[in-house]
């Protein structure tokens with residue numbers, strides 16, 4: 482028997498949304514008949530321009546790509562007007578979360594996040610032998626950022642806040658966030674994860690603040706997995722002080738982001754129409770879905786981002802029943818949330834299939 486590290490027992494396992502293959506095998510449903518609204522992916526698929534470009538680039542996969550992805554970094558520099566030495570690209574923003582823990586935490590150091598924050602932070606903190614400090618949230622999962630200051634100790638090294646948060650959709654306004662950031666000692670890294678920020682208003686982001694200030698401890702995390710529709714390419718990026726970028730480069734594997742992924746994302750940055758279309762779809766569909774839910778007396782949490790929560794005292798059972806019909810939504814039990822489940826906003830057709838099946842289940846459980 483292998484003698485594993487002691488910390489392995491302390492690590493909460495990250496439970497991802499079920500894949501189409503999973504569901505197809507479990508319930509004998511053809512993949513094309515499955516409606517997957519469980520992982521906050523973009524239902525419009527990838528931008529067509531990226532698909533075409535990847536086909537033409539496939540002939541080059543015999544070569545190793547540039548170690549730091551310089552060509553994509555320069556495109557990001559141009560797009561955001563942030564020097565490329567302040568940008569790091571990772572194998573999804575997930576990889577960057579893990580690496581940020583590894584560059585900051587010594588065994589036993591403390592890392593702060595909120596209770597219902599994106600679960601991967603907790604897995605990565607524990608995998609780096611950090612001590613997890615979780616802050617309770619208020620009614621409807623509202624986070625009070627002032628509580629963060631009360632939890633700071635001598636050995637606090639890193640703070641994670643997703644804005645908006647997944648799975649709760651809770652959003653902290655920019656002024657409150659800036660006030661918090663300015664009170665945090667510069668030796669503590671503060672990571673603001675903006676994976677879903679493109680679904681909200683442009684000026685909700687902290688990017689302008691990042692550009693204007695020279696804070697040495699602020700990291701802003703972004704991803705190509707959500708509004709860009711490229712979750713399968715696995716590319717995330719962060720804006721960070723140069724010292725942090727250098728530390729990340731020091732510990733990275735020689736090539737962490739594949740060639741086609743780097744190239745595909747360069748093209749994605751030109752697809753403004755696709756982003757706009759994706760954003761409008763979510764806005765329009767959320768309004769329509771919420772009207773239907775209200776009409777049927779169903780409580781929901783709107784949140785920011787391409788997903789919403791539905792209140793259901795039998796959430797576990799409802800999620801299982803829907804799954805057996807090929808409609809996959811997200812059970813929040815791994816978060817300790819029993820009375821809500823999470824639904825990604827799909828296409829109009831997908832949302833209708835979900836609503837039809839869900840409302841049928843509800844009327845059955847009443848009757």
Ligand SMILES: Cc1ncc(COP(=O)(O)O)c(C=O)c1O
Nearest residue numbers: 573574575599647676704706717
């Ligand atoms: C808040 C948040 N951050 C980061 C990620 C990780 O995304 P990726 O690794 O695909 O970039 C997710 C994925 O669901 C997320 O919800």
